[in-house]
Amino acid sequence: MKRELYIWTLVFLGILHSYLIGDVLPAIFAFTLFLYMYYSKVTFNPNVTVRINNNNLVSTEEGKEIEIPVLFMGRGIINAEFKGDYIISEKVRLRVEGQRNAKIKVKPIKKGIYDLRLKVKIEDFLGLQIQEKIFPGVRIEVVPSVDSIREAAKEEYRLRLKERYKKGIVGTESLDFHGLREYIPGDDIKKIDWKASARLKKLIIREFLKEKDSEVYIVLDQSREMRKGKIDYASALALYIATMLIRNGYYVGLIKYWEGGYKRIPPGRGEGHLNKIRMEIKYKRERGILSLRAEIGKVSTRALNFLRKSFRKKKGIWEALLEIKTPSYIVIISDLTSQTSRLYALLSMIRKKHRIIILSPNPVLFYQGDLNEETLRKLYKRMKEREKIIRKFNSLAPTIDLGPSDYGKEVLRVIE
Known part of the structure; x- marks a missing residue:
């Protein structure tokens, strides 16, 4: 021009x-x-057509650059680029006399499915006349990258962390009499309020809480799935919390559990007790790829009643938590992938008796296997399922989804 x-x-x-x-x-x-000029304008009639060599759905990862092959047919100087939402396209300039292949680089910046259009400007060979055309392009499917998943989870975590910890770990009230609630197997029968039980025709327990004298249990999941890449993180987090609470005068106990077994250290104070907890956190690392699946079924009232009767016979976290006689603060560190439905049912039973918070290492964020298109799709799907699990447990107790670098200064600062 x-x-x-x-x-x-x-x-x-x-x-x-x-x-x-x-x-x-x-x-x-x-x-x-x-x-x-008049002759060049009259004779300028570019008959340029394009053919995109991949008309199917193109899949790529968020933020990853791809090349889309295009065949140009006609005569003239061609300037071409792709147009669409949330993409950055390379601009190519080439001389076409007949047919010519080109590859245009496109970088998607947001996940989703988008239809791209090819914008082409055709010039005559002297650059005097210009014509612009829009051609149908290609559809691309953009899946989130692992980095974007981690950043999204971390951002959500930062927004919720302070509120969750304030609600979950230790309260601010200091009350002798806490309230009345229904009897749960494992409660001390000395605390049954017989008058209230007679009126309501069911066993009622009186609860007493004194904050500094109340007990805090750190429950550490050492199941097989936790030992696949997350146990170092979980153990360090447990020691952080135990150290902070003991040094602030709380009685802290430890429960570690695995498939079919558990070990319990009664609550105590002092550096000696802290060293005992430190020496007890032992584990055997497992090989293999992290499992990303966990499901929670609906638990009916009838099923809960059955579980109340049967839990006392189980060896594991169920028996360990039901043996806690006095109302306590319970900090559970688990990825929520092992026996998820039973754990949900157990917490449904004991949440009226204890104050609970769940710190859950996210298996997706701890994934260390090979990354390819199929794996990214699975990770994305598991991330969506994981969000449902967290929301489900959040209805029972504050539940925080954690990544590999989330237990540092932010956790300690909020707890303190």
Whole structure:
């Protein structure tokens, strides 16, 4: 367009110069340029077509650059780029005389499915005439990258962390009499309020709480899935919390559990007790890829009643938590992938008796296997399922989804 403007400027100046000096030669030169411009405009009829070599759905990862092959057919100088939502497209310029292949780089910046259009500007070989065309492009499916999943989870975690810890770990009230609630297997029968039980025709327990004298149990999941890449993190987090609470005067106990067994250290104070907890956190690391699946079924009232009767016979976290006689603070560190439905049912039973918080290492964020398109799809699907699990447990107790770097200064600062 600039060249065309320059030529029309020369035409005008030639006519003006011929008029001012009375010479016909500048006018002849200007008329020649005019005829040339008119001829180029009339004869410019670009018949450019394009064919995208991949008309199917193109899948890629968020933030990853891809190349889309395009075949140009016709004559002229072609400037082409893809247009669409949430993409950055390379601009290509090439000379076409017949057919020519090109690859245009496209970088998606947001997950989703998008339809791209190919914007093409065609110039004649002298750059005097320009025509613009829009061609149907290609559809791309953008799946989230592992980094974006981690950042999203971390951002959500930062927003919720302070509120969850304030609600979950230790309260601020200091009350002798806490309230009445229904009897749960494992409660001390000395605390049954017989008058209230007679009125309501069911066993009622009286609860007493004194904050500094109340007990805090750190429950550490050492099941097989936790030992696949998350146990180092979980053990360090448990020691952080135990150290902080003991040094602030709380009675802290430890329960570690695995498939079919558990070990319990009664609550205590002091550096000696802290060393005992530190020496007890032992584990055997497992090999293999992390499992990302966990499901929670609906638990009916009838099923809960059955579980109340049967839990006392189980070896594991169920028996360990039901043996806690006094109302306590319970901090559970688990990825929620092992026996998820039973754990949910157990917490449904004991949440009226204890104050509970769940710190859950996210298996997706701890994944260390090979990454390819199929794996990314699975990770994305598991992340969606994981969100449902967290929301489900959140209805029982504050539940925080954690990544590999989430237990540092933020956790300790909020707890303190």
